Amino acid sequence: MDVKSEGTIPCTIVFRGPSTNLNTLQVIPSQKTCKNEKVVIGDKCGNITCFKCRKDFAGQCQLEHIFVETRPNAICGVIVNEGCVYVSHGQVLEGFKKKGKPIYKLKIGLNECITSFQFSADNKLHCVGGYVYNCYENEKDIHFFMANDSIRSLLLVDLGLKGMCPVLGCQDKYIRVLEGSQVLHDIPVDGAVLCLCEIPCTLKVQGETTQSKFPIQLIYGTEQGTLGQVWMTKEKFEKGWTVSTSSISAINCLRVYDFYKNELSLQNNSIQIMVGYDNGLLQIWSIDLPQASNDQVINMSNKPHIIGSETLHESITGIDVGYISGVTNIDIIVATYSGKVILFHCDPRRDFASWQHEQETKVNHLQTTLKEDSLCTLIEKNNLCKTQFENMKPRLQQEVDDIKKEIVSKKAKYHEKSKELIAVETQFELKHSLKLLPSEACHVLTLEIGIPIHLVCVQSSVKVITLDVEAHFGITTQHDDAQGNYYLACQADESSITRFSWKFRCMEGVQGELLCFVMSRTPPKTCQSIKYSLKALSLHSSFNEFTDQLFTPEKPQNTLSIFGDFNARNLNYWLQQCLPDVPTRLTTDNSTPLAWKCALTGSFLTFQFQLAKTCNICIRGNIFDVLVFKYLFLSLHPLDHAHRNNCAQFRSDSVASIRILQDFITKTSIKEGLVLSSVTTGFFFFFYLQSNVVVYFSATYPKYFI
Template sequence: MSLSLSRIDYAAVGVTSRGTTKIFPAKEHKQTQKFAVADHDGILHVYGVKKGELQVSFKSLPGPKINKLVLGGTGHDKIYIAQVNTVKGYTKKGKLFLEFDTNLIDPISALYVLGPDLAACARDLYHRYRDCKDADSYLAGETLYDVVLLPTDGSFIFAILACGDCAIRVLHGTKTPAVLRLPSVPTVLSLYREGDVESKERVLVGTMDGKVGLLILQGNKTLRITWLLNMTSSEITSLDTYELQDGLDILIGRQDGTVEVYTFPEEDMLPSLRYRYNASESISSVIGGIIGAAGYPEVLVTTYSGRIFGLTTKPPGLLEADQNDGLTKLKVEIEQLQEKLKEEKEAASFSVDPLAPLILSVNHRMTLNREDVSYSLFIELDTPIDNILIQSDTPIVLLDVESNSAVVSLSTCNPREGNFVLATYRCQINTNHLEMRLRTIEGQPGTLQIYVTSQVQPKCCRKLLIPIPALSFHVRQHEVENPETRTEGPFNALRLIGGFTIAEMHAWLSFALPDVPERPLLEEGEAILTYVSSFIGSVIKCRYKKGSAVFLGENISTIIILRDILTREATKRKIKLDVFCDVSDGSISRVLELVFPQLNAVDDLITKVKILNALEEWELKENPKENLCTEYQELLQKESEIKSQMAKDSELLERLHAVITDLYVDWERAKRSRRIGSKDAAEKLDAALKSRELAQVLQVFVDASNTPSSCKD
């Protein structure tokens, strides 16, 4: 790290959404710049520094929650905000010059302005307006996280969409969009810029699993990506490029509160970390500019709770010298607190029922981690968290999180009453966000009920309902020909015929599979989805239309789980289904081929750990060169790495054995229409699994296959 930055606290506003802080271009080189910030109270603030003091240039009246803020106009000096489905435009001085109802049904979640063009996204619908008149629209069928517009030589423009199906889509007029597949969901788009000059063909992209890439729209109008940071980390919430000191830098804000500065890589070079800071709450905006002092660039940061501060290149000694005696600043802070207290009292006076609990503002997200097939649950308040209570109506396993300092208490539960897990997380003082990890059991969907209380407002409580899918699958793709998924192979087939609609079947699938699209994407009246198992890599393909659905899966266990869930949902709604299940004999060997490399790797790892523990017990680690063979010496050199891998998932071997056991149970059920318990199946497989021979395990399945390979329910 070669960059030294110092924090300066500027102001505090209400809770903020991502991308609601923007800096106006400087009038003169290296002069201080004004900035605008909008919050969930519906208030738009414009700040500027005069005579070393931060002053409010403009402040609007409260209103509906502001979801997005962008700059537009010839000199990027106009402010556009999105409130519900309305876009308002303000000048820097606070004059309202535009109030435009987009007629979108859902609230605007992404906004961009380029000249006379205004792009707005609401859930899965993109719409572009030119001079406030309809220009074009696109129904993605996927959650749209962000949008940017790029100019072209002609009258058309390019719209770059960050989509929830791990894809970037490029729209060019009414033409079919170009699609670029990514390994994770893109959540943030930001134009590459040098100073105040924005690129017309380069866009930074941040993903849900913490990667940062550079999108380049090439001369032939095709899109390619160069990964700048390709490691897994906390979700990217904000991006910018700016020259802080000695070259262009990448500014990154993350959900876990981390602010990072990386050098922008040159050819044949990787970006290097120059600075890292943690704000203890998620970052909603990071942007480079000159705010506090002329000539000193800084990173302007806004957090979820509305704290605004700068990370400046100005040396700490000069910062202290600029403060006369500190009393003036303290007086301003006291006045701000008094004003905020007054606003709170005024807001409280409008309460209809003084005994009714207030609703806390909670930011939360649950995502699937592909590395260890667990779910990360992130919860954040704009005030310190007191307690988080978790109740699950399906079996789950709560896992340890290194960064989690909360005290966990587990209560006795009665599964017969539909209560499998009841846990309380008691947070330390001034903890605004908490990350939890949990692992589900394949085939058992359910719901997490979460209750959150605040230390500041102990009488306030917020309840969250989070669905738990039955299958831990990822890499959803619409295109069957996608190279990441297999199109040929031994597939088991599940066919359903009945009186259901496409929308109905689509809703039922959401109980089984994670991140099902907002709407089914239809191709000639048929919806197509493809998923890959995050644990073993088996594929399942879903094709459904009105009254008919076909599911192809390499793993018979997946097919059985789907069959049980879909028939249960149909029974609830009194819809008659004809169910056909065709079993492929080759699917067993295919699944075992996927599982056995992992099984052997874990067995080898366990053996190495046992050897290391034995060497420690025999006290042979002090002089390894004299006492041990070359193989054991190499093990000692990699001891920390080996034990670290083992600590990541100490129960991986049992989970892999459980996959094979479930495979046998479901194979018996599908091939012979015979139900067998997991305990009996484990006993039949025990000797074969201990041998670590694929042929022996496969023989157990072959011996059980004595009936025709199809069944009908």
């Protein structure tokens, strides 16, 4: 085990494994107090590892594996329910007892992998995969919901309805509360919701303190790094405080815990929130619990304040709390993307900022750095029996010699094959993201792997300006060529850096590609590439709370109306190629238009789409008259595309945005062979072919057609 205490909170690295997905770390609570609790973690290689920490005869804290299971697919979710461990991989859910005995297995007939799932008290299974939410009872599907964009998080809350209500955090910047298969609340927020958790409310009734059921207090974390609060009941919802930290990274995981519940002298009306960021920042916030009187008037203005933080320099993928090491009463356990499991040793009797000096002496005995030149000193220090050590030494030495021989043999075989330039399998998983920072009107490219990075190269087909590079990387070269391409190469200055970030700015109006290469430091060195599309309106970011008051009389309003024989799928493809934050599934509902704001100029852009109603032709008469009408009328007056046009309308206070959209959509539609045109209002007429035949024809178009 490695001990680290560089920040304010002393910590210990207790486990190293392959790369991990989000929310794959859980602590199995123990029914006995002061008993070391088990930890379970899943990784991208399909391993499910359960372990606990024990003290050996030398007083050192050692790792003890309880069970290890391997599955063919990456582990996407881990939960603990009633003392049992449940994991998801692919379309399969499995359950294990504390010692690894299989007790449950369910294969779901979906095309999407299960990314998040929960069990309710009535033994119903709620699971999420991609864009779909399903609820199962006795392995039968009873509820189904498909979101407009991907679902990133799932939480179950009790709103006093029949059964638990699922709360979905969605990529399109909405929190959706469901009742069965129907949407109960649509809550707009300022970013894609990556994690959700519930904070309990205390209610004072006749001098006694109980847990209130209403309203429900939710805490959410967004992709933009915002921590927010929402209050809700079954009738309504109300948005509370929001906190934006100096970190520009996404919030990957949240965990709520009362650090002072076992300290009678320190009990107060507060609870702690642990926040894990994508850039490795760990923060501990404290918030006062709201108090309600008999009339249930709750003070919703309590804002959290930070009491501790730590930086890990790699993405945090899981957080939990438990009695694990035995060094202190509480350990915060954190999993990182590279596969490390780190214990932060907490003492609730001390303030977080004052822990370091008091606790450093308590965690020094966890250091187990073994060196050959200090072996005798270590034996004397730990009071090892000489006979025990002599008995252990030959066996350990033989194991080391066997491992060395195996390494030499495999190295020789590899060098023989490498002379023939045989391709090797990629040895790392690449985690990447490219997102816009509206506050600085620039983009941040983030690349992370599970092993140290040696070199990063970037090529852009459009001109970009480098604003900042990760502190642990040095710029080797950057230049432009005659074709307008931009090149950047950065090399890591340390051997343990696994994360790279690059801040840059590109101008709007030009569409291009960004190609990135990542090379590992560990031999055999391999390289992976990732390609991003730089969109024509890349500096625009979407928002949900749009009102017509945004277009003030001082700003001119420009309107672009596009008509043609295109459908929602065509239009959705055009928007995704030109604008960021476009939902994967575009609806024809006009009640809530899509809206974007330019980070550079502050201008707004809105979009509405409406399908034209179909044409109705009603003919009464015998078959001869019907055939005559079909030949005469439809041959002389064909129903051209203009009579079946759909309408897409864009509004903006920026002429440049409208012009860019018009040029892009026109060029794209020409390539696809679609004709865009304008139409007039609908028409209505009827006439007679014979006295016993009445022909009625009508076409209705959106009233805002120009």
